[in-house]
Amino acid sequence: MTTHFKPNSVAGRDVASQLHSQTNPTRLEENGPLIVTRGEGIRVFDDSGKSYIDAMAGLWCASLGFNNQRLAAAANRQYGELGFYHTFFNRTHAPATDLAEKLLQLTGMEGGKTYFATSGSEANETMVKLAWIYHTVRGKPTKRKVIARDRAFHGSTIAAASMCGLTFMHREFGLPIAGFLHTLCPDPYRNMLPGESEEQFAQRLADELEKLILREGADTIAAFIAEPINAGGGIIVPPASYFAKIERVLKKYDILCLGDEIVCGFGRTGNWFGKETVGMQPDMMALAKGLSSSYFPISAVVMAGEIYEAVKTFNKQGGSLGHGFTNSGHPVGVAVSLEAIKIYEEMNIVDHVRQMGKRLRGHFDHLAGLFPIIGDVRGEGLMLGIEIVADRDTRVPFDPALEAGPTFDRIAYENGLIGRCMGDTLGFSPPLIVTESDIDEIAERCETSLKQLQKALAA
Ligand SMILES: Cc1ncc(COP(=O)(O)O)c(C=O)c1O
Structure with a gap:
């Protein structure tokens, strides 16, 4: 068992005591968990106070965000x-x-x-x-x-x-x-x-x-x-x-x-x-x-x-x-x-999702024009995916050893954006309460992360 976590810290005790769903045990022991302490609308905060937009609504589920008082x-x-x-x-x-x-x-x-x-x-x-x-x-x-x-x-x-x-x-x-x-x-x-x-x-x-x-x-x-x-x-x-x-x-x-x-x-x-x-x-x-x-x-x-x-x-x-x-x-x-x-x-959910989904889709289509690694943008409403590829014309995927999708997830996370890669498809399914400015912020953080990913993959 690893010992590099502070004694009695949540991270150390968690690694010592909890088996996590869909998590690599060795990586968890090495890196520790993300400790989420509170939520505010579409954002969650970790134990250092850093805030993230959770653009996956957790597991496609927290449609009303993370601290709905009603x-x-x-x-x-x-x-x-x-x-x-x-x-x-x-x-x-x-x-x-x-x-x-x-x-x-x-x-x-x-x-x-x-x-x-x-x-x-x-x-x-x-x-x-x-x-x-x-x-x-x-x-x-x-x-x-x-x-x-x-x-x-x-x-x-x-x-x-x-x-x-x-x-x-x-x-x-x-x-x-x-x-x-x-x-x-x-x-x-x-x-x-x-x-x-x-x-x-x-x-x-x-x-x-x-x-x-x-x-x-x-x-x-x-x-x-x-x-x-x-x-x-x-x-x-x-x-x-x-x-x-x-x-x-x-x-x-x-x-x-x-x-x-x-x-x-x-x-x-x-x-x-x-x-x-x-x-x-x-x-x-x-x-x-x-x-x-x-x-x-x-x-x-x-x-x-x-x-x-x-x-x-x-x-x-x-x-x-x-x-x-x-x-x-x-x-x-x-x-x-x-x-x-x-x-x-x-909140007239159907109209709201259509409008917000259209806005996010518009941003992603724009990003596809900027980044040749984007092979496909797809989805409906607020359930959108971007598939990244090594070659857009031939649709050849990245060598799995490059871990392009997980690398995007790591970079996005550093940029305060939680998405979810499924292979090399980057998924976005934000809480349905997102506003126009939230959508723009998700797109901005996504653009920054794609720039860094493109650089990392080229290196
Ligand atoms: C489409 C779909 N069906 C079923 C499930 C399983 O739901 P649960 O984890 O609540 O058992 C999930 C969970 O992510 C899902 O995405």
Whole structure:
């Protein structure tokens, strides 16, 4: 164990005591953690008092910034009233009912039901289990497999991680488990063939999906899961007709469409939900992150009426749904979420994100004119990515040994800007409360950092 941290310092004690998510243990031992002490709007401060704009809203989640007092007050009020109760065995409380109803209305899933959980991974796994019930009740119990996409991120529990299409989520654990398959990633920048139009590309992706279904046997496939816009795989916006073509195939083979709206939901892409941005029509949707602006660990599944009917039919002899989390529908989580949604409505989130997103996109397009290392600028709303490349004309990526993306992250961090590289794609997903001047500041710090990165790479 390293000893170069001050005795009894938070850094030293942290390194000695905490295993961190998605962190290299050796690097953490060498460099120590970033100790975040407080938040102010879109900014966070470290223990030396240095301020950073967190242009990733933490993990694509703190849509209302880092110290929203209305959310704090809503939590406080609810703690004072009913600090915990569960939703097992016919129990409920009014805030959970209010949020269940509100989510059905917002997602256009009236006639369906809302189910509460506590993380995105749990919500995604809940959708898979509900898909199994749905097919079993309809006399198709062999429909069990789930198709996800390469480069997808759907969470860290065993089935959710199996749905990821990222090797770093699989390699230490021998994942994916059996029955979790992957089809092509709809990345126009990387996967379109020379001379292929977006339309032809989308058709090829749908054809590949159909081939996979036929190879495996349609009677073995329960569901297809996708984010409207893939966040963690590198902010990948599919071609315009992608979901229409994919859904035609799914319908043909009686396969459910599961929408992972955990990042895209609640305004992030310039619509209330990402499905509107990309023309997706899921049978179930997983919601988390922006739902409570991540001020409480809460997630939800919103499902169409037929899915609920299947659960009811399965249990018509008197059994109960064999699924649930202690904190499903936690009163404080639902109270915070109701307040977050109220704020989104008051600030007219969709218009605001569109305007701010357009401004940030404009800056990034301008930067693409200045920096030849920018190969692609993409995204929707306030979910934007810049892919940096060794050669813009041929799209040849940087030698991975150069660690171009992580180098940008380190430089940006020195400049007080927290972004997130996904390979060589630099991601930006700031809190949705950003103002015009915040956007300009993000762009300025990004420009400074790109200048320094270009110099470092040339050296
Ligand atoms: C698209 C997507 N789905 C699912 C998850 C998993 O959510 P959680 O970490 O709350 O389990 C994430 C987390 O980043 C995500 O980005």
